[in-house]
Amino acid sequence: MAQPRFRAEDASHLVIKPLDDLSLIYHRRSGTTHVVASPVPEMLGVMGGDPLGVEEILERLSQRFELGNETESLIPVVAARLEELAALGLVERL
Amino acid sequence: MQGLSLQIGPASFRIASAWREPVEQLERLYAAYPKPESGIADFTVRLEPARPWRRWVRPSVAICGDYMLPDAAPLPLAQGLLAAEMGMNLQMALGWRRHALLHASCVERDGRALVMTGASGSGKSTLAAMLGERGWRLMGDEFALLDLATGDVFAFPRLISLKNGAIGVMEGEAKPVRFGPLMQATPKGDIRHLVPRPEAVARMSEGAMPALLLFPRFGHEAAVRSVGKSESFVRLTQASTNYVALGEAGFAALSRFVDEVPAQAIDYGSGEEAMALVEQLWSAAA
Amino acid sequence: MSAMLLVRALRDPASVQGLGSGEWNALVSMARAEQLIGTLAHRLNGLSLPPAIDRIMADARDQAAFVRRQALWEADRARAALNGLDTPVILLKGTAYAAAGLKAGVGRSIGDLDILVPREALPSVETALMDAGWEWVKSDPYDDLYYRRWMHELPPMIHRERDRMIDVHHTILPLTARQTPDADAMIADRLELGGGLCVLSPEDMVLHCVAHLLADGDLAGCSRNLWDLHCLLEEFGGEGGFEARLESRAALHRLRPHLERGLRLANGLYGAGGALRLSDRLYVRRLLSRNHWGQETGKLTRLAFYIRSHWLRMPPLMLARHLWIKSGAGALTGQRRSQDGHVEIGAPKRASIR
Numbered sequence: 169m170a171q172p173r174f175r176a177e178d179a180s181h182l183v184i185k186p187l188d189d190l191s192l193i194y195h196r197r198s199g200t201t202h203v204v205a206s207p208v209p210e211m212l213g214v215m216g217g218d219p220l221g222v223e224e225i226l227e228r229l230s231q232r233f234e235l236g237n238e239t240e241s242l243i244p245v246v247a248a249r250l251e252e253l254a255a256l257g258l259v260e261r262l
Numbered sequence: 263m264q265g266l267s268l269q270i271g272p273a274s275f276r277i278a279s280a281w282r283e284p285v286e287q288l289e290r291l292y293a294a295y296p297k298p299e300s301g302i303a304d305f306t307v308r309l310e311p312a313r314p315w316r317r318w319v320r321p322s323v324a325i326c327g328d329y330m331l332p333d334a335a336p337l338p339l340a341q342g343l344l345a346a347e348m349g350m351n352l353q354m355a356l357g358w359r360r361h362a363l364l365h366a367s368c369v370e371r372d373g374r375a376l377v378m379t380g381a382s383g384s385g386k387s388t389l390a391a392m393l394g395e396r397g398w399r400l401m402g403d404e405f406a407l408l409d410l411a412t413g414d415v416f417a418f419p420r421l422i423s424l425k426n427g428a429i430g431v432m433e434g435e436a437k438p439v440r441f442g443p444l445m446q447a448t449p450k451g452d453i454r455h456l457v458p459r460p461e462a463v464a465r466m467s468e469g470a471m472p473a474l475l476l477f478p479r480f481g482h483e484a485a486v487r488s489v490g491k492s493e494s495f496v497r498l499t500q501a502s503t504n505y506v507a508l509g510e511a512g513f514a515a516l517s518r519f520v521d522e523v524p525a526q527a528i529d530y531g532s533g534e535e536a537m538a539l540v541e542q543l544w545s546a547a548a
Numbered sequence: 549m550s551a552m553l554l555v556r557a558l559r560d561p562a563s564v565q566g567l568g569s570g571e572w573n574a575l576v577s578m579a580r581a582e583q584l585i586g587t588l589a590h591r592l593n594g595l596s597l598p599p600a601i602d603r604i605m606a607d608a609r610d611q612a613a614f615v616r617r618q619a620l621w622e623a624d625r626a627r628a629a630l631n632g633l634d635t636p637v638i639l640l641k642g643t644a645y646a647a648a649g650l651k652a653g654v655g656r657s658i659g660d661l662d663i664l665v666p667r668e669a670l671p672s673v674e675t676a677l678m679d680a681g682w683e684w685v686k687s688d689p690y691d692d693l694y695y696r697r698w699m700h701e702l703p704p705m706i707h708r709e710r711d712r713m714i715d716v717h718h719t720i721l722p723l724t725a726r727q728t729p730d731a732d733a734m735i736a737d738r739l740e741l742g743g744g745l746c747v748l749s750p751e752d753m754v755l756h757c758v759a760h761l762l763a764d765g766d767l768a769g770c771s772r773n774l775w776d777l778h779c780l781l782e783e784f785g786g787e788g789g790f791e792a793r794l795e796s797r798a799a800l801h802r803l804r805p806h807l808e809r810g811l812r813l814a815n816g817l818y819g820a821g822g823a824l825r826l827s828d829r830l831y832v833r834r835l836l837s838r839n840h841w842g843q844e845t846g847k848l849t850r851l852a853f854y855i856r857s858h859w860l861r862m863p864p865l866m867l868a869r870h871l872w873i874k875s876g877a878g879a880l881t882g883q884r885r886s887q888d889g890h891v892e893i894g895a896p897k898r899a900s901i902r
Contacts, residue, residue, distance in 0.1 A: 183510065183514075185517045188263065190492040192517055195516040196510065197624070198507065198621040199614065199618060199621065201505075203496060255680075255681065257624070263841060274600070298600070300571060300599070301569030301570070301573075302576075302600035304600070304603075304604060306576075306577045308842070308843065310843070328577055328581070328842060358609075359607045359610055359611060509617070
């Protein structure tokens with residue numbers, strides 16, 4: 169089965185403001201404000217405007233951040249966040 | 263239809279009524295308030311008969327105006343003053359865009375503002391009313407107006423709406439002439455309006471820098487807890503009727519507010535307990 | 549003071565310079581009541597106005613911008629949900645005007661999202677929307693049945709998280725109405741906006757507006773709809789041959805008399821002026837029935853149009869049956885509802901009702 173790929177919303181459409189352990193994301197195109205936890209802001213940051221699959225995103229995350237050795241176990245976490253982000257319109261499923 | 267116009271903080275209203283009584287009550291209680299400068303009102307409120315014959319038969323007041331709620335239940339004429347207040351609230355809630363509207367009471371001292379937000383029954387209106395009689399300037403009991411550019415809060419000092427137990431408490435604090443009629447059996451129980459002190463009315467266009475945000479909760483053992491920024495943000499935006507409509511400007515204003523203004527949740531069992539907690543936390547925030 | 553004050557301000561913005569405060573208050577309340585404050589604010593933009601009015605109009609323009617962004621986002625969400633289906637998705641009304649960058653969309657208040665899809669695509673569209681988070685607005689089973697059989701749209705759906713409604717049409721007038729526009733032709737001649745969304749052709753857009761204004765309803769919101777029509781005619785009127793295409797398209801959709809009346813009303817009120825028929829004046833009276841407090845006036849005229857709107861939507865026998873069932877009187881005959889809300893016709897009478 170072909171891996172689903174996702175593309176993040178252009179950075180110019182998002183205003184990200186970190187507050188304590190959560191971050192606020194204001195999405196200009198929809199006018200919606202989202203309150204999100206890691207790894208969502210980091211995921212959006214590393215995706216850029218590229219069409220990526222779950223494993224590619226995880227790869228980029230591990231290059232930018234300290235993920236430890238258990239990166240495999242993070243696959244379902246990233247996948248689940250991508251589904252949520254697609255439903256919100258912050259990433260597009262390709 | 264008879265009417266009157268008035269200015270409350272930065273907003274002006276013209277109020278039309280099919281009956282004389284609510285207009286008379288408004289004129290008496292809002293006597294010290296200015297009229298809109300140019301005669302042009304930001305909003306129109308109309309008190310109309312719910313059906314044509316209800317003008318005379320069991321008079322029933324529908325709350326209408328530029329902005330309306332489709333299923334709003336009409337009120338009996340004895341609560342006409344309440345209908346007018348609710349009408350003005352509704353115009354602000356649905357139509358005001360010049361500030362971010364916080365569903366909060368607000369008082370000021372030394373140029374700094376205390377903002378108190380919470381659900382109905384939290385006691386924020388009563389606390390503000392009490393502080394307003396004890397050396398603080400009342401800025402509002404229902405809405406605090408957050409300036410989108412500067413981050414200051416501005417006043418909307420409408421008549422203070424006292425409910426149930428709060429009525430007796432404030433009758434002990436303020437002179438009888440400042441009170442409106444007692445309205446019983448309203449949808450929210452007993453209600454009585456209190457005119458803010460003359461100084462609060464005279465200084466209605468002065469803003470203040472917000473220095474402390476409180477989430478009060480009446481009817482519990484006294485306690486204080488710090489509230490985190492994201493929790494404050496979520497609670498404030500949920501309570502703001504115009505946050506979404508303001509778009510990015512609203513986002514910037516509210517995220518700046520929670521970033522810069524310390525927030526505490528206070529539980530209290532009595533007004534005096536609350537006063538003590540407020541003074542303590544206010545000094546700490548200085 | 550009638551809503552002529554508002555009509556005049558829209559038609560000739562410079563005419564407001566000289567209004568007194570009482571007239572300004574009336575104008576603002578009328579415009580808000582007719583959902584035209586954003587439109588008015590754009591028409592008055594740049595004129596020298598009293599400061600209080602400047603503030604009100606600036607707010608109205610900002611509010612309209614917010615509404616526009618929400619509407620276009622909602623259209624984008626529908627596009628994303630229907631992406632996988634091989635079916636055209638045609639935007640209608642306010643959202644279409646905004647998406648296509650038309651004058652009619654400037655400052656416009658926009659409510660629900662209206663889209664037009666081919667009738668055969670309805671089941672898959674319904675499924676795709678529900679998969680993407682839309683759900684039925686709660687209604688009773690009779691309404692649901694009625695909608696599906698006779699209306700020109702699916703029963704309304706609302707998005708469970710965004711709380712916004714979508715109306716999915718398969719033609720532009722109810723199947724029960726006397727006119728039968730050619731939905732297939734409208735869909736075939738659509739314009740692609742790019743990105744997966746479409747709008748009707750200019751002629752069909754005008755005729756949809758006319759149908760909506762004159763053939764579908766009781767004229768609620770008519771001032772705004774007529775302004776839409778005026779803007780569309782102005783926008784497309786310059787293109788060579790438009791009038792001729794419009795006429796022949798009107799003939800195809802059997803909307804000629806409606807188009808002609810629409811043209812007379814739009815020109816008469818908002819355009820260069822022109823002769824109005826006696827029957828047109830009834831419409832004008834309905835259009836102008838608003839007073840200086842923003843209240844509806846003209847009760848009899850409104851009632852007449854309200855009755856007319858039901859008469860238009862349903863042939864008389866159907867109307868009788870519809871009203872019979874709606875009133876619950878049907879429970880006394882062979883029509884009853886069983887426990888799960890399923891409507892049965894011809895079932896035996898039951899002694900206990902309710």
